[in-house]
Amino acid sequence: MKKYGLSKSERIKTRREVKLLFEGKINSIDSFPLKVLYRWEELAEGEKPVAKIMVSVPHKRIKRAVKRNLIKRRTREAYRINKEIITGKINERNQKLLIVFVYVSSSVKDFDTIKKAVITALNKIANLA
RNA sequence: GCAGCAGGUCGUUCCGUCGCUUCUGCCAUGUUGUAGGAGAGGAAAGUCCGGACAGCGAAGGGCUUCGCACUUCCGAAACGGGAGUUGUCCGUGAGGGCAAGUACCGGUAACAGAAAACAACCGCCUAAGCAGAUCUACGGGUAUGCCGGCAAGGGUGAAAAGGUAGGGUAAGAGCCUACCGGUACCGUUGGUAACAGCGGUAGCCGUACCGGCUGCGGGCUGCAAGGCCAAGUAAACCUGCGUUUGAGGGUGGUCCCGCCCGAGUAGGAGGGUAGGCCGCAUCAGAUAAAUGACGGAAAACUGUUUCCUUGCGGAACAGUUACAGAAUCCGGCUUACAGACCUGCUGCUUUU
RNA sequence: GGUAGCGUGGCCGAGUGGCUAGGCAGAGGUCUGCAAAACCUCGUACAGCGGUUCGAAUCCGCUCGCUACCU
Numbered sequence: 085m086k087k088y089g090l091s092k093s094e095r096i097k098t099r100r101e102v103k104l105l106f107e108g109k110i111n112s113i114d115s116f117p118l119k120v121l122y123r124w125e126e127l128a129e130g131e132k133p134v135a136k137i138m139v140s141v142p143h144k145r146i147k148r149a150v151k152r153n154l155i156k157r158r159t160r161e162a163y164r165i166n167k168e169i170i171t172g173k174i175n176e177r178n179q180k181l182l183i184v185f186v187y188v189s190s191s192v193k194d195f196d197t198i199k200k201a202v203i204t205a206l207n208k209i210a211n212l213a
Numbered sequence: 214g215c216a217g218c219a220g221g222u223c224g225u226u227c228c229g230u231c232g233c234u235u236c237u238g239c240c241a242u243g244u245u246g247u248a249g250g251a252g253a254g255g256a257a258a259g260u261c262c263g264g265a266c267a268g269c270g271a272a273g274g275g276c277u278u279c280g281c282a283c284u285u286c287c288g289a290a291a292c293g294g295g296a297g298u299u300g301u302c303c304g305u306g307a308g309g310g311c312a313a314g315u316a317c318c319g320g321u322a323a324c325a326g327a328a329a330a331c332a333a334c335c336g337c338c339u340a341a342g343c344a345g346a347u348c349u350a351c352g353g354g355u356a357u358g359c360c361g362g363c364a365a366g367g368g369u370g371a372a373a374a375g376g377u378a379g380g381g382u383a384a385g386a387g388c389c390u391a392c393c394g395g396u397a398c399c400g401u402u403g404g405u406a407a408c409a410g411c412g413g414u415a416g417c418c419g420u421a422c423c424g425g426c427u428g429c430g431g432g433c434u435g436c437a438a439g440g441c442c443a444a445g446u447a448a449a450c451c452u453g454c455g456u457u458u459g460a461g462g463g464u465g466g467u468c469c470c471g472c473c474c475g476a477g478u479a480g481g482a483g484g485g486u487a488g489g490c491c492g493c494a495u496c497a498g499a500u501a502a503a504u505g506a507c508g509g510a511a512a513a514c515u516g517u518u519u520c521c522u523u524g525c526g527g528a529a530c531a532g533u534u535a536c537a538g539a540a541u542c543c544g545g546c547u548u549a550c551a552g553a554c555c556u557g558c559u560g561c562u563u564u565u
Numbered sequence: 566g567g568u569a570g571c572g573u574g575g576c577c578g579a580g581u582g583g584c585u586a587g588g589c590a591g592a593g594g595u596c597u598g599c600a601a602a603a604c605c606u607c608g609u610a611c612a613g614c615g616g617u618u619c620g621a622a623u624c625c626g627c628u629c630g631c632u633a634c635c636u
Contacts, residue, residue, distance in 0.1 A: 088231060091245070096501065098488085132244085138501060149258090150537055154505095157233095161506045164232065195506070 090164040096138040096182060105184050111212070113205050117189035117197065118159070120205040125180040133174045135181040137163055145190045158195050159185050162202040169206040183209075 096102060105121055113120040127133065139159045141152040163185070174181055185202070 090232070092234090093244075098501085102501070140501085148537075153538065157505055161232080165506090 088164055088167075090160060090167075094134060094136055096136045096184070101136065101182055102138070102184075105182055111209075113208050115201040115205040115208075117187060117193050118201045118205065119186040119188050120183060120209075121186065122181060122183040122209055124177065125182060127178065127180055133178050133180065135167065135170060135174055135183060137183045137185065139185045139187070141187040145187070146192070151192050155187055155192060155198075158198050159187070159202065162195070162199040163206075166199070166203050166206060169203070170210050173210050181209075 096105075104125065105123055110121050110123050113122075137160075139156045141155050143152070146152045146155065170181065185205075
């Protein structure tokens with residue numbers, strides 16, 4: 085796994101995994117302007133320990149597609165730069181970690197604000213694990 | 214110089230670090246390599262029109278229904294575009310917006326007003342016809358009434374049956390005449406045409422909207438169309454109709470002509486699934502949806518400050534750099550948009 | 566992605582071209598010793614901007630917001 089990469093395999097792409105996050109017993113962290121939901125999963129046959137993420141920005145709060153895209157890119161970027169915070173824990177537990185970042189503000193925040201929120205959330209996940 | 218109108222073009226650039234999607238090659242398959250290439254728009258938007266494409270019985274006829282409607286050219290087509298015609302509204306102006314087939318038939322026109330369309334409430338008139346007090350020279354016949362006539366005047370209204378003047382009359386009226394305005398028709402000139410100009414003829418003379426009528430066009434549904442693969446469940450239950458005496462279905466709002474399938478079918482309640490591939494790209498081609506993040510320069514614009522300068526300008530600081538993100542693909546329309554540039558033109562001001 | 570529909574006071578909701586009904590809630594008053602009930606009175610309502618028309622909630626465009634359906 086690249087140290088600062090974020091390829092397809094590190095993103096949640098199937099309906100099954102989304103269902104797990106929103107229907108099962110989940111852990112939630114508020115870190116304005118984000119709400120972070122995460123869940124540890126046992127590895128399936130042949131899988132390696134990995135963290136998979138998705139970013140959600142509701143149309144109800146941000147009307148323009150350009151702005152929603154911008155927020156998603158900034159959030160992914162902030163995770164990409166700082167994901168090493170949790171990579172150690174994942175290898176230690178030998179599990180799969182699913183994370184979803186839900187944007188809860190109604191205005192577009194700059195990169196620094198989002199970055200701080202992501203770092204705070206990742207640190208909490210690492211400490212609680 | 215300032216303000217503006219019309220048409221067109223563009224709509225940030227460069228460097229560094231770290232990333233994303235995809236294609237090709239290589240090493241030989243790293244579910245995470247390496248090298249090189251490609252990677253949002255003028256509106257990608259709204260989904261308002263039109264087409265390609267796909268499925269649905271041949272998509273045939275009648276009725277119904279929907280859309281369009283000055284002329285001409287372009288266009289595959291469009292409720293599209295160019296140029297033009299007429300009317301009307303806005304603007305000092307350059308210009309801009311809107312409208313336009315037809316009038317045989319029908320409907321509507323609140324409130325106000327006499328009346329909103331074969332007009333007659335007030336009003337004006339009493340010539341002709343009938344009756345006829347007073348009067349009478351006994352022949353009549355006045356006032357008046359009846360029967361009627363008229364459309365000039367009436368504070369309304371968005372709109373009132375062409376306007377002015379004269380004649381005419383009982384009173385009046387295009388009833389008649391002159392001039393003016395409009396309409397229709399004829400001729401002629403120009404124009405492909407809409408139409409315009411000129412000449413003549415006809416007293417032919419209010420308006421708006423809608424329906425109707427006429428002509429032309431349209432089958433419907435839309436890539437969640439449609440096709441394939443994989444996985445899984447329930448061939449079970451209830452009700453109606455039916456098995457060659459034919460239920461039901463096979464595209465449209467309905468009917469008809471004809472054709473086909475047919476032993477099940479329609480509804481209810483309940484259960485399962487909701488993954489992948491094609492469609493889907495002539496160098497964007499994703500699919501929880503890539504095309505970016507951060508930092509530093511440059512450029513442009515705006516504002517402020519002070520200084521220099523006759524002035525054009527220069528410097529410093531601050532701010533701004535829009536609207537907006539492809540999802541089958543094209544042609545238009547509409548809407549959003551910081552700012553810059555080009556061409557033609559208009560108004561005002563100044564100088565010559 | 567595509568296809569439909571809706572928007573009328575704080576809330577619900579009628580209104581098919583002529584002053585925008587009605588109910589609930591709210592405010593003030595009458596009544597009462599005080600309340601309730603009843604009665605009377607009151608208010609920047611047609612999502613926004615244009616167009617057609619003498620006149621638009623209504624008809625026609627565009628914009629905004631909301632909802633439903635198609636897999």
